Amino acid sequence: MSSPVIELEDVMKIYPLPSGDVTALSGISLTINEGEFVAIMGPSGSGKSTLLNQIGCLDRPTSGNLFLAGKNTREMDDRELTSLRLSSIGYIFQKFNLIPLLSAYENVEYPYIMKHRKNDDTGRVRDLLAQVGIDEGLSAHKPSELSGGQQQRIAIARALVNDPAILLCDEPTGNLDSKTSLQIMEILEDLHRRGRTLIMVTHNPETADYADRTITIRDGRVA
């Protein structure tokens, strides 16, 4: 029986605005087990991206608790949360979010250097790039010289380089054509098959079909 890696206890997120407080998440409780592939669906503005940002430790809940691998993130300071993002969470964004000044190879190597304080001499970066279908010729290119599909493959390789427990995907195929989307989803499904925990925000039901479980969010609540 697999153990829970993510636990949310009555998580609320309220954004204070001059025009009045906006409640993005109003008391979400859920548990995601190790090795699960969970899709989070819901209409625009329902709070699904906010939920993913909470799980990804990019943001802090206004109230409630978030446990990652049994640790309460509420008690962590910015430095600890940043370390957690570096080592335990891999993020795949809709807009790829590669660093424009670094080559494809360096983009993948960057989190490795941040964690290990040295360049990758194990060949892991090259292996990961090969796994996602980026050959050596392409790995020297800057992101701006590559297609959307290629950039997303690099982003996946980057997310995996520190072997994180959790992979968070925010509309990973949202900026890609259907053929490329299919290829990217196959890569993600393959990662899941190998035991990785995946949480994916999507509004595309076809993409959500790859997941074991779908959570629907509406008005900041689990529907």
Place this chain on the structure above:
Amino acid sequence: MIKKDIIFALSARSVRLHFLRSVLAALGIVIGVVAIASIGMMGANMTLSVTEELSDMANKLTITAYSGGGGGMMGGPGGGGGSSDDDNVLTEKQFKDIERIVAKYGTAYTVRSESDRIEVGSETGRATIYGLDPDIIREILTVEVGEYPKSTTSVVVGPTLAERLDLKVGSKIDIGDPDEGSTTTVRVVGILEERGMTMDLSTDMAIVGTDKLFTGIYGGEGEYDQVNVVVDDITNIDAVTAEIEDTLNKKEDEVTVQDSSRMTESITATVSTMTTFVMAIAGISLLVAAVSIFNVMMMSVNERVREIGILRSIGTQRPEILRMFIYEATIIGIVGAVIGAIASLIIGYVVVLGMVGTTEYFFAAGSLIYVPMAMVIGAAICIVTGVYPAWQASNLDPIGALRAE
């Protein structure tokens, strides 16, 4: 280590990506460093050259009649001897007193001087005319061309005056203003060696003749404008000064004794005050450079907000973001400072040559020290200026930064 530092690589690439902007920002530092370093070097060279020239005279004293304070004591009781209507002269008695004191330490000699109109052929001008004992002329002055003056019609001239009026051995000079009386014609028998800036006798722009020639023209027997003392052992200089002052200024101030160290001190102090003041003005250019770098750094942060968001979201700590922007400012500062240092060596050399007239002391430590000093100031200003933008960048909220377009 640096090679592996990906944060440094990001900073360097950002500088390279906005090359023109970075170069313009660095240019401000270059100008500031050049201004501070060359002005500093100019001041140092001036001081060094004056000090060096005056240190040759460390064993010399000049004594003149006391001119400060009371004033206007015409025919006062303490005036002594045959003091005429000219207030600021030393008397024969005073000279004898000085000579007696100095006898055990060195020699004393009298100097008469007057500034007068001179005429050489069709050219006219003004020059200082010195009247000295012929033996003293021989002892303390060096003739470069020709010989020493013997008669009351022969003189030697300083090299600057000779060059300016095209004087040669055998040239004739008319001394005196024909409108005010008769003129005296003298013949140049020698050209003196350059003496530079001195306290005892400034002969470079002067005519030097015997004391008989001088009194023949201007009168004033038994009156001297100045008494110069040469002390054989430099360690006695203070003792001689004290003894002369004690003896002659016992009742009231009769004479002023000056040694070169006082003059050096006062010139050095003046030059250094001026240099500091001008350097402070030059420092304003660094302030302008700082504003420009601040602007460039703020632009860089604003342009890279999204990139900062990405870096933070994938696990980059705040101090590393801070470091990234400090590096960027440091690169601009160091490049500017290094180019500024090279440029200030060239420009400083030209400025020193033009303003001081000699580059003899340019490579002295006291002069060159201004180059690293200006470099450090320039680079430090750059780094300090980068702190606020870097701090702002490191404190960006990752989510907000990621949403930026």
